[in-house]
Amino acid sequence: MIKTSKNKNVVEIHGCIVCARLFNVLAVYTPDGRLVDCTVTSPGGHIVSDDKHPLVACEHHTAREIGAYKIWKSQNVEN
Numbered sequence: 001m002i003k004t005s006k007n008k009n010v011v012e013i014h015g016c017i018v019c020a021r022l023f024n025v026l027a028v029y030t031p032d033g034r035l036v037d038c039t040v041t042s043p044g045g046h047i048v049s050d051d052k053h054p055l056v057a058c059e060h061h062t063a064r065e066i067g068a069y070k071i072w073k074s075q076n077v078e079n
C-alpha cells in the first residue's frame with residue numbers, strides 16, 4: 001500500500017517526445033526517488049506511460065508517432 005503522505009510531489013517541465021513542445025507535469029515520487037504517478041497539468045498534452053520517467057506528448061500525435069520514439073529509445077539505451 002502506498003503511503004501518499006510520504007511521497008513527494010514535484011512540478012516538472014517536460015518536452016513532447018515527438019515535437020518538443022513544453023508541458024507542465026505534476027510527478028509523484030516515493031522518498032527513494034521512484035516515480036509513482038504523473039499528470040500533465042498543461043492543456044493539450046498527455047502522459048506517455050513509462051515506468052521510470054514522466055514522458056509527455058501532445059494529444060494530437062498518433063500512437064504510431066509515439067511508438068516510433070519508444071522504439072528509437074529502446075535501441076539507444078545502454079542499460
Ligand SMILES: [Zn+2]
Nearest residue numbers: 016018019058
Ligand atoms: Zn508534440
